Every structure is written in structure tokens, then in C-alpha cells.
Amino acid sequence: MKIQVKELFKKYKDLQVISNLNMDFSSDRIHCIFGPSGCGKTIFVNILTGLVDADEGWVEGLEGKSFSYIFQEDRLIPWATVEENMLFVLESHYSKSEARQLAGEYLSLVNLLKFKNSYPEQLSGGMKQRAAIARAFAYGGDIVVMDEPFKGLDLELKKGLMDYIINDWNHKNRFFFFITHDVDEALYIADDIHVFQGLPLTLKKQITIEIPSCDRGKYRNEMGRYKDLLLGDF
């Protein structure tokens, strides 16, 4: 399956953020949208997934698809507990008992089960982000968008979540868009790294990493070559 972006244009007043961008994305792959801060990555992915309208152009392949988002900010409902925040989303797709079970499972995954009855204001920034990650993982849409999702998380948890995505989540005809400007995150998780520069947002190169992500630790030298390829752009 493919998502295709055709002749996309987007402007804010005099700022041409996107100008005639054309791209194809295949399912069952983790697509890393990589580029410097402010180059237009978030706007592009928001247009790609229908959150923001383009001025011109269109996107094919979204029909009938469900979406999971993890934004840069947690977007939790402040007057609901962590568990309720999950149930609001999950109960639109699952029975009450399934939703509760899923909420428990995914809160455990992000080490937050003990805080299921806490309100967002009682949590640290990293804990709120973990709750938002658990909510998106539990929902499990056909198209998953993660916009710098691991900001504020400690290394161990970040690695655990990336391993979970690589090993358990990147399948079933899913499209996965992972926005970052962190080279190591991109190399650890991505199948395809789309390297952008701005503005307007322009695709500089596409790097397909041939080594399966689950084996990357074993091939340090080879991974170094990919790193040089990526860092050559900055």
C-alpha cells in the first residue's frame, strides 16, 4: 500500500513553507522525516494526515484509514485522569472492558500504571508524554504519526519504546511517520530516512537502511557509514 503526495503547496502569509512537493510512502516501513528545526516537517506531516489543509495539491491513499498521533506536546485532557484520557480515545473503538485492559497494558509499557488515577497537572513533563505515547500505542491506528515523541524521556525508556515499535508495532499494513532531528534516533528506528531542508521544504536525499532495525546494534561499522551519509547534510 502507498500514500502519495502530489504537487503540494503551503504558504503562511509571505512564507512559502512547501512548494510543489511530490512523494511516495510505502506501508510496513518506518519513515523518518528528518531535517533541521523549522524546515517544515510538522506542517508537511500535518498536511499528509489531513490535520492541516494544503493551499494546492492532494494526498492519495488515506481513504478509510485511522490515525494515531503523538504530538510534540502531550495534548492530554487536563480534567481527566491518565486512565480516563486513554479511555476517551479507546472506547470509540473497543468495548469498555477491552478499553480498560488495553489502557492497563500500555500504561505498564510506559511505566505509568501506578499513576493511572493521577491528573496531568500532577505529572512531570516526561510522564505526561509517556501517557500520550501509551494512548496512541493502545489505539494503534493504520497511520501513526510521531512528532519528536521522545523529548524529555530518559534513555532507557526511550530505547525500550523504540524497540517496542521496531519489534511489535511496525507491521499490519501500517504507515509510520517519525519526525526527528536527532541523528541517533533516526538511525536506530527508521527504514527510510527522508532528509529535508527548508524553506520551502525540499527533499535533499532519501536513505534506505538495508540492515533490519532489530540487528542494527550488531553492525556498528555499517551504521557509521549511514551516519556519515546523514551528517554530511548538516
Ligand SMILES: Nc1ncnc2c1ncn2[C@@H]1O[C@H](COP(=O)(O)OP(=O)(O)OP(=O)(O)O)[C@@H](O)[C@H]1O
Ligand atoms: N500556523 C502558522 N502560521 C504561520 N507560520 C507557521 C505556522 N506554523 C508553522 N509556521 C512556520 O512554518 C515553518 C515550519 O514550521 P514547522 O513546525 O513545520 O517546522 P519543523 O521542521 O517541524 O520544526 P521543529 O523541528 O522545530 O518542530 C516555521 O518557520 C514556522 O514558523
